[in-house]
Amino acid sequence: MSQQTVLVIDDERDIRELLTITLGRMDLKVDAVGTVAEARQALSERSYDLCFTDMRLPDGSGQEIIELIATEHDETPVAMITAYGNVDAAVTALKAGAFDFVSKPVDIQMLRRLVRTALKLAEEKRTGGGASPAASSSGERLIGDSSAMQQVRNTITKLARNQAPVYIAGESGVGKELVARLIHELGPRASGPFVPVNCGAIPSELMESEFFGHRKGSFTGAVADKEGLFQAAHGGTLFLDEVAELPLHMQVKLLRAIQEKAVRPIGAREEIAVDVRILSATHKNLAALVDQGQFRQDLFYRINVIELRVPPLRERRGDVPLLADFVLRQLATKSGGGVPVRLLPDARQALEDYDFPGNVRELENILERAVAMCDGDRIEASDLMLPQRPARQMAEAVASTHSGHHAQxxxxxxxxxxxxxxxxxxxxxxxxxxxxxxxxxxxxxxxxxxxxxxxxxxxxxxxxxxxxxxxxxxxxxxx
Missing domain, CATH: 1.10.10.60 (Homeodomain-like)
Structure with missing residues (x-):
């Protein structure tokens, strides 16, 4: 197997030397240049397995390099080298197609982890691999042949290829956590942990300890060291569900942890570097909350590098029969593996006509109830017990909530x-x-x-x- 090569573009000699030495010790061949022109020349002469580029260069910007690689060398992951705390540059780079970013001064351990992840991704792109066995099972659960769901699946595949933070938007019950799991399972972090956390379920006074951990004796009741959620997700993905529920004081601390890729446990003297990809979701309209001063704009800007909208069930009615059959098979397996209960034509039509304000989760509840209430192995429309209130009115009410009226x-x-x-x-x-x-x-x-x-x-x-x-x-x- 030929030696893997890395292109480093930075006008600071110290940075070029640091990266050359560090990557050389990882048995990588390094070409280091200091200008955009030299980088263009190098890229025209050979292909690279990974590229690092500074944002500011004497004859241009790293943005030009990122766009060039995304257009002409899309199999090459590129990471941006940014100044300390320059989150705007990092976000811009990620939006342009950068794989990840590393801040100056460069943390060597973090750099090595980033390189390993990037090279794994590059290899998967060349071989056409990347989906783990777990991913196929998630894919089976992401049911639907509609154009809306095909687009969601295609977007998930693309998002799995980089490390940019993704904001998953959608109403309650559409399957946002399932989408997050699939992004994780299809990417180079699949072998690492996937840690989901419901931000609305953690008491405000315990949030800092839950997210960042604490040291023994740091407060009353801290009888032992405790690892936080960021440390638990190290090397993998942290999924922040209902991120809109975070109180403002915690939003500040979360922003810093994401930007600096480090956390300080309560009672600790030093920060701990963490290698975590952030995925987040909420059924609320985050942009509206930013306008109302209830969510920090800088945090919104940081977690919403890429937005993925998951459509409600009423926008993909053709998927309802497939979903219903899948849920009924699951219920049959759960009850002992018998023959699944089947929907009679009137029940199937009733489901297709219903707007499902509670989306897939509501469909699952309706079918579980119908299985218990039906006679024999057939479900009639009356067994579904669909709400009498016109379904479309309910859907409009839920849509209104999602578009900015935040009281349920x-x-x-x-x-x-x-x-x-x-x-x-x-x-x-x-x-x-x-x-x-x-x-x-x-x-x-x-x-x-x-x-x-x-x-x-x-x-x-x-x-x-x-x-x-x-x-x-x-x-x-x-x-």
Whole structure:
């Protein structure tokens, strides 16, 4: 196997020498030049496995080099060398197609890890490889033949080839974490950890410890050293789900960790270098939150280098039958590997006509409920128990929330405090799932009371099977 070659472009002799020595010790052959003209000449004479370029050069900019390589040598990963803290230059480079960036002064260990990752990526590009076995299983779960989903899959493949931060936008339930996993599994970090974290589920006072770790004795209750999420994701990917929920004070600390590729555990004297790719997601409109002063513009700029929108289910209705069949097969496997329950034509049509404000997650819940409530191995439209409120209105309400109205669209309880039926109108208290559960609970309790808690009679009153009622009682926690 021939020796791999690296092109280094920097007008500072010290940087050229540092990289030449460091990369030489990794058994790499290095060509080092100091100008754009020399770089163009070198690239025209031979191909390289990796390129490093400074941003500012005597006769031009590193941006020219990145664009040249992206156009004429797209199999060569290129990393930008930036001045300390120059995040704008790094973001610009990543948007132009750079694989990653390294800040001055250069951290040797970080540099070596970046080189190994880049060379692995270059080799996969040449051989056409890169997808791990896990990736194929994720690919199977990313169901859909619609043009929208084909575009998403194509974009994922491209995003997996570099280390740029990706912001995954989409409504609740569309599968943003699944998309993040696939980006990770198809890339050169597939053998490293994938660490998902729900930013809205961590108490504000514990966030710094959770993200960066702490040292024993650094605060009351710190009885041992603890590794943070950044350290846990070292060499892999950190997925920040619901990133819009981060409080402002934590946004500042997160920005610094991302820019400097280092974290300081609580109670530690020194920072720890971390090699982590950042993927983030939220169902909220981050740009609108920036305008409202609720999300830092500099952090938004840093994590939103590339945006990938995952379409809601109502925009790809043709995928609903495929998704439904896949979910039913999963449910059959989960219950013991029997023959999957099948959808009758009226049920299939009802699903295709429904707008799914809760997207794929709602489809899964509807089918799980229908499997429990249907007679035999066939699901009729009535077994789906789709909400009576026009589905399109729900979808519009959810879309409105996503486009800038950040309070969740919610619904009033089905009974007023005195027990009398209440007008079912939107409120600010209950989300859709709770609204539906309250309706079901009220109907079941009324039937049980009228039948003096004879479950068989109550099921008859409700027009459902005894098995379906038993499932409902368990799910709703009714004793």
């Amino acid at each position: 669209t919610t619904y009033a309880p089905s009974h007023a405090p005195n027990g009398t039926p209440a007008t079912q109108t939107p409120s600010s208290e209950l989300p859709l799932d709770d609204y539906i559960s309250n309706l079901e609970r009220s109907a079941i309790m009324k039937a049980l009371e009228e039948s003096r808690y004879n479950k068989t009679a109550a099921a008859r009153k409700l027009g459902i099977t005894f098995r379906a009622l038993r499932y409902k009682l368990k799910k709703l926690g009714i004793d």
